[in-house]
Amino acid sequence: MPDILFHLFAFLTLASSVAVVINHNAVNSALAFLVGLVGVSGLFVLLDSFLLAVLMILVYAGAVVALFLFIIMLLDMQGGERKSFSKPTAVAAVIGSALLVVCSMTLIRSFGGLDAPDAASILPVGANLKHYGDQLFTTYLLPVQVVGFLLLTAMLGVIVLSKKFDGMGDVK
């Protein structure tokens, strides 16, 4: 049963991720992203990390994608014509494909070469609220703070860029 479910959710996640990229319509992409997030959260449930699964739905599916849709609807973005390739795009495409080739070569070579870690030795950090909180406030305290600061900077940036400072020349 878990195997069937794993394949189901993995397929769901991959298929919807592809759909996000190839869809012309922005609303379709956002909704495919939503389905992908539900798939990922299903995978978390299969790993017994209910907390991460629920947070995935609560934060990303519940709020972030809703904001995406809000912005898409507010700006009324319709797919439109696809731009022809510019020079930087071509260069980026070449570099991207080269990286993809390297990655797949490594994957094929090392296939079966990696030891699966012993399941008992992995700490069930995402499974239990207490473990999760402990780790968040001890091992991962600095990364969490740094990421939080980064988000704050982004928010301040948006305020500075979007707000009109009329008659406040000295502030600028």
Next chain:
Amino acid sequence: MIDLYLNLPVWVQATIKGLIAIGVLIPVAGACSMAERKVSAWIQGRPGPNRAIVPWVAWIPFVGKALQRLGVFHLMADGAKFVFKEDVVPGHVNKFYYYVAPLVALIPALCTIVVVPFGAYIDATTETLKPLILADVDVGILAVFAIGSLSVYALILAGWASNSKYPFLGGVRASAQLISYELSMTLSVIPVFLWVNAPGGNGTLSLFDVVESQSQAGFLGGMWFIFLMPMCAFIFLVALFAETNRQPFDMPESESDLVGGFHTEYGEFKWSLFFVAEYVHMTIGSGVFVLLFLGGWNPLPWIPLEMVISSMPMWLGALVGVGCFLGKTFFFIFFFMWVRWTLPRFRYDQVMKLGWQKLLPLAIANVIFYALAIAMIELS
């Protein structure tokens, strides 16, 4: 009979339980729509629906007349109308999303019941109180919020797929409003769980544990959280009104300025799915409020359920518990309707101002205050 049930595979058992829960929720939603009409009529000083009756029921003395006055048959006529009406689909809609939106409204609404305990019984072998719940997961309240937050897509999709001005405005309003009030709602329950999770515990977000900590011995232990944390209850309640799109927060619908808001282009059965989803949300929202702040299935403050039912047979005790819980929940549904016919609707900018400039700072201050207070109590 019970042996036969216990011998079924687990997933069949789960399906049966789920179907029973849905089989209770949907009639409750129907009864709510009836109650809404009767309550509104009562508040406005008019009799409300009291005419429709099926002929052979009219022949029963007293009961027939009473049912007629209660307006029960209007509800049935309404339901039958939704099923048999012609299915009109406007030509300008995005067909796929137009059909998906009502389903997206109903499915998360019904799914929430899985993690909400609705009663308790005394387990015969261990002599302890066990919750009546479909899935006892320790993420409890987070799961309720998570599944509940998915319902915003129904409104957004319905508004967008309808492809006309008013529904579109309704959808945009819905997305902004629901995200704004979700923040205050989540913040308002933090003090409750700070109080429930004493130091040294394993950390729990389960709603059953919240009710358990309201049924301890002693003055503070038996106190319902609405008395202990009135501000949390108030913020949660206001946010709940906004999240369930009830007046005075029904911005996405707001029939005086947006015709019908997000469901303007919907008719017959698809519209009734939105309608049922709204009432299911209201029912479960009230249930969660009762569990968090009103002692769940405890009959009275300082009188826990365990004390009342310890001498009763198991099934009777369970019925008493469910009865207490449902009684409080129904009172809260009445409260929703009461507020609807008492307060006028806000303007949209007032809703946003209230959410971001008043309720959110209040919720944050509330968290800080209770965090300090609880820390002080724990230290002393």
